[in-house]
Amino acid sequence: MKKYTCVIIDDEPLARSLVVEYLLAFSNIEVMQECSDGFEGVKAIAQHNPDMIFLDVQMPKINGFEMLELIENPPAVIFTTAFDAYAMKAFEANALDYLLKPFSKERFHKAIEKMMNQLGSSQDRPAYDALVESANEQEEMLTRLVVKHHQAVVVLPLMDIQYLEAYGDYIKIHTANQVYLKKKTMNYFEQHLNAKDFIRVHRSYIIPAKEIQKIDPPDFVILRSGMKVPISKTGYAKLKGVLGM
């Protein structure tokens, strides 16, 4: 029988032991590690490269979706969550499965079978970009950014952002002492940041209103950090609207 490895990520110890207990019935699935938050989860996944993870959504500091965003090539995911079915509906199409707590042994077995079929049938792992994307769509406005820096996970308050810059498939997030990269689009940030506080002044730039020092019309805005950011025609119009000029 084919062997599988897994990692369990949940902040509640009893919830983890329940998954471990249910997994006893499957001699071909080995639990590599149990993690109590997303940071540990990121490390454990990098270390063990498991076939599948059991992932809780509400966890300290960074939630399950934010953790998934940080992983380059995520394994198959089974969400284990007390979130109501409605909130999870959005992911149904893309997630391998989700188990609503408290779940029965039978329901758990079904999820495992589904997972084994999926993993066995194709070499490709499920399309997690689509999963993360659907998480983005239903998500409310951003209140912070979770980024990876070297091997560490950093939670960035929106306050710290000096400006955002498009950079190929990535976005450069500029702060006072650091530049972080995140695989996202400009449109994503434009839609998920409050338009009153963050203004898309250019196809490739979003700036926080509080960082504006001076406007040098019609082509530039000068930030408090001294950075000169180009602005487009529509960007200038937006800027005028937000600042009430």
Added chain:
Amino acid sequence: MLMHIYLLVDFGVDPKIAVVDSFITHFIFALTSFIIYITLKYYQPSKENFFYIRIWALLLAIGNTFVIVNALQYIYASEADYQSLLSKSIALRFCYQILMVATITLIQWLGNYMLEQQSDGDRKQQSESFTKEAELYNLRQQLQPHFLFNSLNSISSLAGSRPEEARKMIQQLSEFLRHTLRKDEKQLITLEEELYQLNLYLEIEKVRFGNRLKSVVILDENCEKLLLPVLVLQPLVENAIKFGLYDTLGEVEIVIQSKCMDGKWLQISISNPFDPSTHAQNTGTGFGIDSIKRRLYLLYANNDLVQIEMKENLFLVRINIPQT
């Protein structure tokens, strides 16, 4: 009516004719009054439309005078003296009619208006108290489904490995739920009782989160019998736990402290660790604190009973309950 007869006789009219004249005048007037009463009963014009009432009263007065004079002219067509008096008195009769009709209309309208105002006020008061009741009820019922489902999941886990503890947790959860769900005829309970319920909640959360969650209750024994609205502390502690556990890593200590201020106030503070750098995300207070603020306002009509303090890594909520 008698005055009407007396006046006519004084003017040299035959007393018999004077009686009929008076009778017709007042019969018509009574009829008009009745029409006014019926009309206003079914259609009470607003203050803005009062102008129309005046027009209406004027038309009625004209109509009345016309009918009365014509009737009298017809009945006593042969009495020349009376006829001349009649035509001379048309203006006077009209003035008399308009005065009476206007007075009756005004009295009737005012009466209706006042009745309406009163029932309006009653209804408003009633709906206000009803809304307040419903809102208070809802605010009390803010039980997080998240808490419930995660607790049930913990029980499910314990049932396999440690059945005795599972049983204990079921009992604690049930007792806690019973307390939350009870329909409150009694709004206020003693601090002692509230803390007992709170402890059930804390025990359940500690089973869920294991060693991560610690709690300290500092109780001034003099306060035990002081009163506070039922289920005020639990949402605040729930908030503190959620904040503490999801905003930080590692161990979380929730401190609940009570003080009585000269027996006039019961002050309770609840603190939890938090991370000031990522705190901005929570836009300040959170639903738990807002709903308690609202409840205390509805109960005590005071908006300053809940205070929030942030010191370094400590988030503190303080509530003051007046004792009467």
